Amino acid sequence: MSRYFFDSQSGGDHVKDDIGIEFSGLSEAKRAAQTALVDMARDQLAAGPLRELAIWVRDEKGKVVLSGSLILHLEEPRNAN
Amino acid sequence: MELTFPDILFRRLESIANLSAADRRTVACLPLDVRDFPREQDILREGDVPSTSFMVLDGFVYMYKLTGQGSRQIPALYIPGDMPDLHSTQLKVMDAGFRSLTPCKLGFVQHKDIHKVCETSYAITSGFWRMTLIDAAIFREWLTNVGQRAAYSRLAHLICEIFIRMRSVGLTDGMSCPWPFTQEQLADSIGVSKVHINRTLQELRGHGLLQLDGNELRILDWGRLCQEGDFDPLYLHLRDEAIVPRCEEGIVPK
Numbered sequence: 403m404s405r406y407f408f409d410s411q412s413g414g415d416h417v418k419d420d421i422g423i424e425f426s427g428l429s430e431a432k433r434a435a436q437t438a439l440v441d442m443a444r445d446q447l448a449a450g451p452l453r454e455l456a457i458w459v460r461d462e463k464g465k466v467v468l469s470g471s472l473i474l475h476l477e478e479p480r481n482a483n
Numbered sequence: 484m485e486l487t488f489p490d491i492l493f494r495r496l497e498s499i500a501n502l503s504a505a506d507r508r509t510v511a512c513l514p515l516d517v518r519d520f521p522r523e524q525d526i527l528r529e530g531d532v533p534s535t536s537f538m539v540l541d542g543f544v545y546m547y548k549l550t551g552q553g554s555r556q557i558p559a560l561y562i563p564g565d566m567p568d569l570h571s572t573q574l575k576v577m578d579a580g581f582r583s584l585t586p587c588k589l590g591f592v593q594h595k596d597i598h599k600v601c602e603t604s605y606a607i608t609s610g611f612w613r614m615t616l617i618d619a620a621i622f623r624e625w626l627t628n629v630g631q632r633a634a635y636s637r638l639a640h641l642i643c644e645i646f647i648r649m650r651s652v653g654l655t656d657g658m659s660c661p662w663p664f665t666q667e668q669l670a671d672s673i674g675v676s677k678v679h680i681n682r683t684l685q686e687l688r689g690h691g692l693l694q695l696d697g698n699e700l701r702i703l704d705w706g707r708l709c710q711e712g713d714f715d716p717l718y719l720h721l722r723d724e725a726i727v728p729r730c731e732e733g734i735v736p737k
Contacts, residue, residue: 410682415686417686419685
């Protein structure tokens with residue numbers, strides 16, 4: 403098991419993880435980061451004006467081993483009345 | 484602090500019902516089979532047909548359900564004084580499992596002995612009945628929590644609930660209480676991922692609402708925590724409203 407740290411950014415809100423979570427390896431941590439982005443989207447992209455979320459995964463040595471983002475794109479067609 | 488039978492059951496029953504001296508004597512005579520469980524061990528599995536109900540004397544217990552795909556939901560957490568499967572006195576087959584969340588001391592009572600004390604006293608029957616009704620009220624609140632609130636609010640709500648329930652049986656110390664839950668258990672209780680729980684806990688800490696020190700939770704701003712958690716303790720149906728701290732309690736001067 404290795405400990406991974408998940409830092410995240412939503413709007414001006416940056417949360418640095420100083421607790422971390424243990425996973426069997428990077429592929430499991432990667433799946434967890436993916437689910438976390440979707441969870442964050444429900445809380446933070448669903449209602450407000452925010453359009454982008456980002457997450458970084460650090461290993462125990464502090465090296466960033468994965469980064470991810472989620473962008474919500476909404477557009478009205480130009481010929482809309 | 485460790486409590487023993489019958490004190491812990493008295494505390495729970497008397498937090499929600501009125502017992503006479505005779506009722507207390509009757510409850511104290513319930514024959515109890517006390518057993519120790521290490522953490523994360525099955526107490527009952529779905530499909531079991533128990534002939535006893537258990538009360539939590541020390542430690543924490545959780546209920547769990549598994550989906551066909553193997554995902555786990557924790558629909559309820561139990562603290563000392565609770566009788567998690569009291570409904571098995573009426574519903575014969577367990578429709579959910581129970582596991583120890585921490586090392587636990589549990590007291591098992593034969594259903595026939597529970598039926599016997601209920602026949603002798605309406606107040607005891609009423610107290611036990613009320614315990615199961617309040618469990619149902621907590622389920623309604625959890626369903627609302629999981630279905631309608633954002634993770635930050637859900638977790639704040641759960642923290643408020645556990646704190647008030649612990650306080651109602653005298654297991655808090657000022658604005659501190661034991662907090663043995665793992666990120667995984669919290670994640671399965673409020674229906675978000677482990678990473679999101681981790682993030683949300685650190686947000687609550689970062690906003691100065693609470694402190695987590697090992698297995699201890701310390702609430703730093705009760706009023707704001709209740710507000711963020713949209714928490715109203717009405718659904719816990721506690722007799723003594725003074726159990727709920729005043730808003731200004733637990734604010735640590737900056």
